[in-house]
Amino acid sequence: MAELDLRFQILETASYDGLLLWKVRDYTRRKADALAGRTLSLYSQPFYTHRYGYKMCSRVYLNGDGMGKNSHMSLFFVIMKGEFDNLLPWPFRQKVTMQLLDQDSGQTNxxxxxxxxxxxxxFKKPSSDMNVASGCPLFVAHTVLESPKYIKDDTLILKITVDLFNLQHP
Structure with missing residues (x-):
């Protein structure tokens, strides 16, 4: 029953327009888990370019990864193995925009x-569940991130947008 509930939640939150709005709740606890080495990264729910399109997700390291470790939040984009990969053009070539949303004024995302x-x-056709993530190890410094502008109610909001321009549909 729990597995069915999880599958339903994933289906309910999936977007099919190349846009992911990801609320990362319990920031304080999750960052403490990262600092303690318990949970280094979090994955978003999957999202898609269109109904039969590329399957993708985002990965965040709240305490940083690589060059950003202990000083930054690192943010990455991941191509996942999808149901219709054989019908899609490879390698993946769409522009990707990653944002941390300003929950205060909306002026400084x-x-x-x-x-x-x-x-x-x-960006090649995935042969396992997920390809190697690609993105920004130095996405935002903790000193900038940890302000009421970006974290409200212990929650931050990330937005990933895949440009659908010239995208071939199966």
Whole structure:
């Protein structure tokens, strides 16, 4: 029953327009877990470019990864193995924009974008559940992130947008 409930929650929150709005709740506890080495990263629910499109998710390291460890929140984009991968063009080439939303005024969202490197294994057709994540180890410094502007009610909101321009549908 718990597995069915989880599958239903994932289906209920899935988006099919290349947009992920991810609320990371319990920031204080989750960052403490990261500092203690219990849970280094969190994965978002999957989202898609369209109903039969690319399956993707986001991965966040609240206490940083690589160059960002202990000083930054690191944010990554992940291509996942999808049901219709055989019908899609590879490598994945759509522009990806990652944002930390300003929950105060909405005026100062922190944004980083990238165009996928077609030679990177991160954007090839997945042969396992997930490809290697690609993104920003230095996405935002803890000193900037940990303000009422970005964390409200112990929650931060991340937005991942995949540009659907020139995207081929099966």
């Amino acid at each position: 922190l944004t980083d974008s990238f165009q996928p490197d077609p030679t990177s294994s991160s």
